[in-house]
Amino acid sequence: MNVEWYVVLSSLVFAIGAMGILIRRSPIVILLCLELMLNAGNLALVAFSRMVGNQQGQVFAIVVMVVAACEVVVGLGLIVAIFRRKLPLDVDELRELRG
Amino acid sequence: MEAVLFFAAALGALGGAVGVVAMRNPLYSVLALIVHLFSLAVLFLLLASAFVAAAQVVVYAGAVMVLYVFVVAYIGGDTESAWEPIPGQRLLAPLLGATLFVELSIAVLGSSLQALDTHGPDVHAGFGDPAGIGKLLLERFLLPFEASSVLLLLAAVGAVVLAARRAEGVDGSSSEHSAPKARSEEVPATPTPTGGPA
Numbered sequence: 001m002n003v004e005w006y007v008v009l010s011s012l013v014f015a016i017g018a019m020g021i022l023i024r025r026s027p028i029v030i031l032l033c034l035e036l037m038l039n040a041g042n043l044a045l046v047a048f049s050r051m052v053g054n055q056q057g058q059v060f061a062i063v064v065m066v067v068a069a070c071e072v073v074v075g076l077g078l079i080v081a082i083f084r085r086k087l088p089l090d091v092d093e094l095r096e097l098r099g
Numbered sequence: 100m101e102a103v104l105f106f107a108a109a110l111g112a113l114g115g116a117v118g119v120v121a122m123r124n125p126l127y128s129v130l131a132l133i134v135h136l137f138s139l140a141v142l143f144l145l146l147a148s149a150f151v152a153a154a155q156v157v158v159y160a161g162a163v164m165v166l167y168v169f170v171v172a173y174i175g176g177d178t179e180s181a182w183e184p185i186p187g188q189r190l191l192a193p194l195l196g197a198t199l200f201v202e203l204s205i206a207v208l209g210s211s212l213q214a215l216d217t218h219g220p221d222v223h224a225g226f227g228d229p230a231g232i233g234k235l236l237l238e239r240f241l242l243p244f245e246a247s248s249v250l251l252l253l254a255a256v257g258a259v260v261l262a263a264r265r266a267e268g269v270d271g272s273s274s275e276h277s278a279p280k281a282r283s284e285e286v287p288a289t290p291t292p293t294g295g296p297a
Contacts, residue, residue, distance in 0.1 A: 001105045004208060004215045006142065009109050011203035013116050013135075019196030020120035023189060028125045028171060032132050035163075036116050039139055042151075050146040051212075053220035058148045058227055059235050059243075065158060066247040070254035072163050076170045077261035083174045084262075092185075 006047035014040035025090050027082070031075045038068045105145055111138030129167045136160040148227035 017036030024030055042061045049057025082089060115135025122128045136159045143152035208215070225231055236244050 001102055001145070001218070002216050003219055005105065005109075006146065007207050007215070008204055009112065009142075011207065012200055013112060014203065015196040015200035016113075016116040016120060018199055019192050022192035022195065023120065026125055028167070028174075029119070029128050032119050032125075032128050032167070035132060036119060036135065039136065039159075042155075043139060043142060046143055046146050046148050046151055049148065050219045050222075051214045051217075053222055053226075055148075055227060055231050055235055056239075058151050058232055059240050061148075061151050062154060062232070062236070063240075063243055063247055065154060066251060069158065069163055070250050072166060073254045073258045074261070076166060077258035079170060079174065080262040084264075089174065 003047050003051040006050075007044055010040045010043040010047065013037075013043070025092055027075070027079050027089055027091055027094075030091065031072065031079075034071065034075075035068060038064060038071075101145060104141065108138045108141035108145070111135070112142065125171050126168070129164060129171055132167075133160050133164050136164070146227075147222055150227055150229045150232045153229075 014037050017033045017040060020033035020036065021030050024033065042064050045057045045061045045064065049055065049061075079089065082094070087094065112135050115131045115133075115138060118131025119128045119135065122131055136155060140152040140155040140160070143149075143155060214220075
């Protein structure tokens with residue numbers, strides 16, 4: 001398969017993730033959609049790495065994975081903290097910075 | 100054969116992505132994301148990057164998704180009641196998503212990258228195997244590697260501080276009755292050894 005197929009698929013997944021962030025209101029699902037977007041970026045990185053015939057893009061993809069894991073840990077910690085305070089898990093109601 | 104595998108994996112990836120957005124129950128969204136991640140691992144294998152595919156399955160579909168499942172089970176997967184808090188949001192968001200897709204596709208396919216409609220150059224057998232990636236990580240990209248380890252440590256400490264159970268005896272059972280503002284000042288309390296995510 002040509003590389004452009006992978007790139008188009010990656011942009012499609014990225015667009016779906018962005019749409020999900022705009023539509024959904026649960027913070028967990030918004031985190032999941034962020035994962036979708038990061039994975040779309042990963043797919044593009046690996047596809048371009050194959051296109052160039054160079055492994056450095058794959059190293060970038062692994063670093064992106066590390067960053068995504070950190071984002072998940074902090075985001076889920078925030079969600080658990082919100083839940084412990086009995087605040088609504090809804091981004092439309094959590095619009096103030098003070099708890 | 101390769102085309103069949105690509106389209107099957109692409110279908111799985113797209114179906115998983117749509118499932119993440121469309122499912123009402125967060126637990127089903129997590130399961131759809133696992134399908135998506137496995138399909139992406141197949142695509143990575145097709146792109147001759149075995150180590151990234153393995154890391155995708157082990158780290159992402161294994162560890163990260165288990166964390167999601169635990170948190171969803173902890174807070175209870177209550178479904179969203181209504182879909183449309185802002186008028187027209189459900190119409191505008193897919194429109195913006197479609198626009199973003201078209202724009203990205205034009206930006207990539209319209210670029211004058213010569214090799215974009217090729218299969219890519221022929222690579223040697225060890226392309227993308229752990230030995231090559233590890234050599235790159237520990238020689239050329241040593242600084243990003245170390246920086247990412249510091250980032251992981253910071254994230255772990257941050258998660259423990261954020262999600263730690265407040266020390267018992269300080270507020271104890273009265274925490275349910277105190278005002279949110281009063282409780283918000285007790286966040287920096289030292290976490291108990293048992294607190295925080297595993």
